[in-house]
Amino acid sequence: MRDSLDSKEFMDEVKYHSRQKHAFLKAYLDIWSEQVGKKGKTIPTLDIYDMFASYGRCKCSEADEVWDGSALLAARCLCEYSKGIRLWLNSFNENPDDMAKQHAGLNRWLGTLEIPSRVKINLDGKPIEDAINDALKKVNPRYPSLWILDPWSPSQLPWEVVEKVARTEGVFYTKKGKVTRRPELFINLMTSVLQRVSGMTDGQEKALDIALGMPTEEWRSRLDEMREDGLDTREAIVEIYGSKLADIYGKRPIALTVPGTEGNLVYTIFLVTEHEAGYYVMLKHRLQKYFEWHQHEWAKKAKHLKHTRKGIRRAEKAGLKTSLDEYFR
Numbered sequence: 001m002r003d004s005l006d007s008k009e010f011m012d013e014v015k016y017h018s019r020q021k022h023a024f025l026k027a028y029l030d031i032w033s034e035q036v037g038k039k040g041k042t043i044p045t046l047d048i049y050d051m052f053a054s055y056g057r058c059k060c061s062e063a064d065e066v067w068d069g070s071a072l073l074a075a076r077c078l079c080e081y082s083k084g085i086r087l088w089l090n091s092f093n094e095n096p097d098d099m100a101k102q103h104a105g106l107n108r109w110l111g112t113l114e115i116p117s118r119v120k121i122n123l124d125g126k127p128i129e130d131a132i133n134d135a136l137k138k139v140n141p142r143y144p145s146l147w148i149l150d151p152w153s154p155s156q157l158p159w160e161v162v163e164k165v166a167r168t169e170g171v172f173y174t175k176k177g178k179v180t181r182r183p184e185l186f187i188n189l190m191t192s193v194l195q196r197v198s199g200m201t202d203g204q205e206k207a208l209d210i211a212l213g214m215p216t217e218e219w220r221s222r223l224d225e226m227r228e229d230g231l232d233t234r235e236a237i238v239e240i241y242g243s244k245l246a247d248i249y250g251k252r253p254i255a256l257t258v259p260g261t262e263g264n265l266v267y268t269i270f271l272v273t274e275h276e277a278g279y280y281v282m283l284k285h286r287l288q289k290y291f292e293w294h295q296h297e298w299a300k301k302a303k304h305l306k307h308t309r310k311g312i313r314r315a316e317k318a319g320l321k322t323s324l325d326e327y328f329r
């Protein structure tokens, strides 16, 4: 799909690795629209809260591609799923001009969809600590809700915020007895940043205090213990985060490692769902499809980009005046 230059102004410029995040999110959302929402079944209502909604569409100059961001993927899911009733978007930016652009982008891209009147859309623009309180006032925890928590940096998503959502418990009764329900979570934990600052002592390491919700001494001693057991720092951080979620949900989250095009590991996505069928379908079927896509499409293009970049670096070394921007113009 080609978009005009003008419309590209209202898109988030992203790296090619984030294509994987959106493909994984789509794989999960498709379970709702294609499976849970199958005709003929009695289905519950669904709300989606995208708390770091950004522009709604992404552009990747390096790969010369555009695709849907989390907000548009969520909107499409709620249109398809016949009991989708609320799309809550929080799109905040410290720079007011950028925030206005993000909101304009969201309005613009949502305007391209035919959104049924049953889907109510709220657009908020606050730092996450305030935004989460606005959103939680609206949620009915007895019904399914999905929370997309996708910040730029780990300290933009304090553990207290995650825990506030995770502990929003709804109780209802069926013929089988009492059932409790918690929100489903899609969390992007920037493990590469956490890994890098974990050995620092200049204050940057506080990002782990915030993201993991524990004092420096505690995560330091836990990381040391786990490294003695053979885990690397990234794996240990993932283990600590995953077990904190498992303590609340009574079930381990699905964790997807997202590599950059150079092969470095950039972030880990945690998917927490209490929905037995959703968990099973994701693990057994959708992930398999995701990995097929990853192998046949994403990895191929990533390899191509890596080689192109290498060529450019070589040319730059040889004194040729070129840059990625010029190359892709």
Ligand SMILES: C[S@@+](CC[C@H](N)C(=O)[O-])C[C@H]1O[C@@H](n2cnc3c(N)ncnc32)[C@H](O)[C@@H]1O
Binding pocket: 012, 051, 052, 053, 054, 055, 056, 057, 058, 068, 069, 070, 071, 091, 092, 093, 094, 102, 126, 127, 128, 129, 150, 151, 152, 156
């Ligand atoms: C990685 S982007 C989100 C991308 C989006 N989820 C998507 O898939 O298209 C992170 C977003 O968080 C916003 N942001 C930055 N600091 C924030 C904060 N303290 N609270 C809430 N949002 C914040 C940024 O403006 C940016 O739009």
